[in-house]
Amino acid sequence: MQQVLDNLKELPPSTGAKDIDLIFLRGIMESPIVRSLAKAHERLEDVKLEAVRKDNVELVGEILSDISGLSVHNDSAAELSKILKEPHFQSLIEAHDKVAAKSYAPQSTANNTNMSSAALMPADTVRMISIQKKAGEPLGVTFRVENGDLVIARILHGSMIDRQGMLHAGDVIREMNGREVGGDPKALQQMLKDSSGSITLKIFPSYRDTPPPAQVYLRPHFNYNPDTDNLIPCKEAGLAFSKGEILHIVNREDPNWWQACGVVGGKTGLIPSQYLEEKRKAFVRRDLDGSGILCGTIAGKRKKKKMMYLTAKNAEFDRHELQIYEEVARMPPFQRKTLVLIGAQGVGRRSLKNRLIVLNPLRFGTTVPFTSRRPREEEKDGQSYCFVSRTEMETDVKGGRYLEHGEYDGNLYGTKIDSIHEVVRAGRTCILDVNPQALKVLRTSEFMPFVVFIAAPELDTLRAMHKAVVDAGITTKLLTETDLKKTVDESARIKRAYSHYFDFTIVNDNLDKAFEKLQAAVEQLSSEPQWVPVNWVY
Secondary structure, three states: OHHHHHHHHOOOHHHOOOHHHHHHHHHHHOOHHHHHHHHHHHHHHOOOOOOOOOOHHHHHHHHHHHHOOHHHOOHHHHHHHHHHHOHHHHHHHHHHHHHHOOOOOOOOOHHHOOOOOOOOOOHHHOEEEEEEEOOOOOOOEEEEEEOOEEEEEEEOOOOHHHHHOOOOOOOEEEEEOOEEOOOOHHHHHHHHHHOOEEEEEEEEOOOOOOOOOOOEEEEEOOOEOHHHOOOOOOHHHEOOEOOOOOEEEEEOOOOOEEEEEEOOEEEEEEEEOHHHHHHHHOOOOOOOOOOOOOOOOOOOHHHHHHHOOOOOOHHHHHHOOOOOEEEEEEEOOOOOOEEEEEEOOOOOHHHHHHHHHHHOOOOEEOOOOEEOOOOOOOOOEOOOEEEOOHHHHHHHHHOOOEEEEEEEOOEEEEEEHHHHHHHHHOOOEEEEOOOHHHHHHHOOOOOOEEEEEEEOOOHHHHHHHHHHHHHOOOOOOOOOHHHHHHHHHHHHHHHHHHHHHOOEEEEOOOHHHHHHHHHHHHHHOOOOOEEEEHHHOO
């Protein structure tokens, strides 16, 4: 660069170069950026260092052989011999030769899978690990037998061993405090449990690089208590949880036992994996259930819903679905597109829906059902019903444009999906009181429902509530003891079959209090983060 600049100053006029161009070129070449780029280029162009020789291991061996006789009488030769024999020095020389020879690729072990882990490791890979343990403190580690060796099966996330980071899954345990551990995992667990103070372990490390775990959150659909689980390898390492509780999964390497902790903190423990729990629950027979449709067992005006689903066997199939875990994601507060009220007939869903709409018509709305029957004299299209021809309605049903539909007295009735979208596009939450089988269609990102189960109270309470509304003149419809019992039984069946869809449950033993609880739950959606199915987000 400097030579070029010097030549520019002495450039003869015969070249025909203009002074302005030379000044511009000189300014570019003298700029700090260009000079830095030139220096970087020169660094990259530097000649790489090459090893003088690649057989230093053999050379060290020859030197040791030559001075073996001298080391007895010569202190310098003895000291040199000691240095050359040091494991660290020999490892350094071996590493130098491998780098010089560019032997970077590891040797394939595909054909040696049946060899024991100890046989695969040279003697210089043995490590001594020292652990300080308090009496009674759990280490958070479990073991398994692999080819006759005791191998670390898992290390619980957040445990003492995990925090220290000196042991890893796959490490082979050979000795504890100088004693052979044998091949019994339970015996080693007991030895560790009874020990306190300093514990020294002799191990063969696995050297496995494990990728950072993905952030996975699950909502379980069952209760779990490790104390009653006969399959768990260590009951003390288990994590109890309740149905609907959000769990943070920190490790899923083991096909049968995952490691999890609560999202609000707490210890990490083992929980059954999806595979294990599915296999376990597949052998448990479900409760016997009555045949027929879940909704519509009470006679009266609302009997139109009796045949809302023509596929009567769907309820039977739903009972045998295995609901184990559901992956969820945390979302900031937002307004749900739909509010779905699920419950048995006569439990008060329609009253709660109408109260919400009357109280805040700008925030809540509902759909107008479609029907193929002719309008009566006092009826106007689009108010209580939207009237269409039977042919048009059957065509739309076949085209999948109805959320649910059925037939009553020779006429079709149904809820159209487009009518739900119309309410949502108007900026309101669409309130639906539908058959529970429709939840399989609704619980998607298209509708983003908040599902509230309105549960029937106990039979005595329901009987007293019905008597109160009849005495007050609110209704003239008298329900028999059989009708009331059917409502309670139907409510229990819905809960058993569809509880994994519910976001909130209200026992309607008092309509005013139930409405207050429903209001509070809906308001909470706008102020607190929500856990929603992960497929709503990704």
